[in-house]
Amino acid sequence: MKTVIKRLVFLTTQTTCFLAIVAHSSNNQADSYSQAQLSSKINVADDSVVFPDDAITRTIQNTTQIKRISTSDQGDLPNQYQESQQRHYSESDFVNGGNLNLDPQFKDVDIKLEHKYHHFDQMTQYLRQTTARYPSLTALYSIGKSVKGRDLWVMVVSASPYEHMIGKPDVKYIGNIHGNEAVSREILLQLINYLVTNYNTDQYIKWLLDNTRIHIMPSMNPDGFEVSKEGACDGAQGRYNSQGYDLNRNFPDYFKQNNKRPQPETEAVKEWIKKIQFVLSGSLHGGALVASYPFDNSPNSLFTTYSHTPSLTPDDDVFKHLALTYSTSHAKMSKGVSCQSSQTSFRRGITNGAEWYPLTGGMQDYNYVWYGCMEVTLEVSCCKYPPAYELPKYWEDNKMALIKFIAEAHRGVHGFVFDVAGNPVEKASLKIKSRDVGFQTTKFGEFWRILLPGMYKLEIYADGFVPREMDFIVVDEHPTLLNITLHAAKRWQHFPPLVTNPPKPILQLDGQPPSKDALNFPRSK
Numbered sequence: 039m040k041t042v043i044k045r046l047v048f049l050t051t052q053t054t055c056f057l058a059i060v061a062h063s064s065n066n067q068a069d070s071y072s073q074a075q076l077s078s079k080i081n082v083a084d085d086s087v088v089f090p091d092d093a094i095t096r097t098i099q100n101t102t103q104i105k106r107i108s109t110s111d112q113g114d115l116p117n118q119y120q121e122s123q124q125r126h127y128s129e130s131d132f133v134n135g136g137n138l139n140l141d142p143q144f145k146d147v148d149i150k151l152e153h154k155y156h157h158f159d160q161m162t163q164y165l166r167q168t169t170a171r172y173p174s175l176t177a178l179y180s181i182g183k184s185v186k187g188r189d190l191w192v193m194v195v196s197a198s199p200y201e202h203m204i205g206k207p208d209v210k211y212i213g214n215i216h217g218n219e220a221v222s223r224e225i226l227l228q229l230i231n232y233l234v235t236n237y238n239t240d241q242y243i244k245w246l247l248d249n250t251r252i253h254i255m256p257s258m259n260p261d262g263f264e265v266s267k268e269g270a271c272d273g274a275q276g277r278y279n280s281q282g283y284d285l286n287r288n289f290p291d292y293f294k295q296n297n298k299r300p301q302p303e304t305e306a307v308k309e310w311i312k313k314i315q316f317v318l319s320g321s322l323h324g325g326a327l328v329a330s331y332p333f334d335n336s337p338n339s340l341f342t343t344y345s346h347t348p349s350l351t352p353d354d355d356v357f358k359h360l361a362l363t364y365s366t367s368h369a370k371m372s373k374g375v376s377c378q379s380s381q382t383s384f385r386r387g388i389t390n391g392a393e394w395y396p397l398t399g400g401m402q403d404y405n406y407v408w409y410g411c412m413e414v415t416l417e418v419s420c421c422k423y424p425p426a427y428e429l430p431k432y433w434e435d436n437k438m439a440l441i442k443f444i445a446e447a448h449r450g451v452h453g454f455v456f457d458v459a460g461n462p463v464e465k466a467s468l469k470i471k472s473r474d475v476g477f478q479t480t481k482f483g484e485f486w487r488i489l490l491p492g493m494y495k496l497e498i499y500a501d502g503f504v505p506r507e508m509d510f511i512v513v514d515e516h517p518t519l520l521n522i523t524l525h526a527a528k529r530w531q532h533f534p535p536l537v538t539n540p541p542k543p544i545l546q547l548d549g550q551p552p553s554k555d556a557l558n559f560p561r562s563k
């Protein structure tokens with residue numbers, strides 16, 4: 039008799055599971071998990087949840103080997119920098135394991151970075167000298183070569199330049215993707231210089247570099263830059279790579295088939311962002327003064343090309359905030375004055391990309407949709423390639439904005455996903471409920487998501503584990519830390535992924551008439 043009961047129980051369990059699977063496959067969405075189904079699988083006692091505000095701190099001791107990390111490890115933003123915009127600011131990834139950087143002749147030399155345009159050899163020399171002069175704060179690596187064989191240099195500026203700091207975010211800036219948009223290239227070199235020379239004297243810069251790895255690529259299109267002309271404010275000479283491709287139209291697209299032949303510069307960037315999980319990114323352009331945020335494309339761009347219809351992401355509040363952080367910290371971007379009377383003016387100096395004009399194959403949509411990296415397109419100068427004597431002004435206008443934007447990587451939620459034995463779970467898929475663009479854990483089980491203050495639900499899925507949901511709150515002052523334990527699924531338990539990564543694109547065939555972008559001289563983006 040006992041055996042029969044046992045069998046019955048077993049069958050009932052199987053049937054329940056079977057029904058659950060049917061429900062999942064009939065609606066292949068994460069939301070199809072019923073609340074009860076997920077809640078019943080949550081054992082909060084296994085997790086450490088740290089809400090950052092002392093008044094509401096609630097720590098649930100973990101019963102596993104998870105190392106609890108205090109938010110104070112990350113330090114607080116020094117107060118004067120949170121509000122004030124008034125203050126004046128007077129791994130294996132490395133080429134030759136970094137050996138090429140350590141040229142002793144630059145060890146004690148003060149390197150002067152002039153406000154002039156640095157052609158490829160001069161830029162390379164500056165980067166090598168700087169990393170030799172500041173070996174504990176910088177590392178230089180190349181992610182690949184341009185069509186003409188120029189290195190695509192990246193300088194990491196951080197207190198840990200050669201190694202990812204576990205639990206701390208990696209961010210990036212990419213400049214000069216359009217070769218003739220030259221201000222971006224020079225202000226990124228100035229940013230490198232500013233960060234390394236102020237580390238020991240500026241409390242905020244020290245905090246930033248102690249807690250962030252900042253990867254700076256001054257030029258993604260070094261070939262285009264070499265054929266551009268100083269003084270050319272408009273036009274497209276040098277915009278493209280040396281095979282005539284617009285690199286900001288050369289990425290896979292979420293909304294449309296992109297049939298453009300992949301270029302070496304784009305392939306290198308794709309490989310780079312696959313290797314390093316960047317939390318936040320700025321792509322710097324010129325020819326307008328605006329911070330433009332995803333989506334750049336939309337499912338029906340044939341119509342939006344002419345109607346300026348926004349194409350909003352589920353993280354629109356966050357993207358608007360990031361764009362506003364840049365525009366309001368810039369000397370004049372937020373005033374929203376158009377560069378020329380014939381050009382669009384942007385309220386508060388921000389715009390949705392598709393609302394300005396839609397494009398296919400842009401880099402920011404790719405970063406966000408494929409890797410969950412929040413990238414904003416920063417148009418930093420009305421004139422694409424102004425005379426060199428104007429460069430100090432452009433640096434002053436953008437300096438505070440460049441610094442404050444990076445710090446936004448420390449907003450929202452971050453944490454670790456472990457199994458019950460305390461091992462990190464790599465490539466777990468996560469999403470914030472009702473925000474259907476997912477993100478993944480690193481090999482250390484880490485994750486990050488920039489969020490504004492509020493109450494959220496995190497959904498976690500990993501192959502072989504029981505899915506979870508976790509409620510958490512985000513406050514303004516500190517990031518919220520979540521340590522999450524996943525329990526192994528039983529052999530008969532199968533759970534469909536919450537999100538696929540990279541996601542299955544919503545593709546349309548690219549049969550539309552030429553966009554406005556193609557008809558007119560591209561101003562920017």
Ligand SMILES: [Zn+2]
Binds near residue numbers: 215324561562
């Ligand atoms: Zn551009």
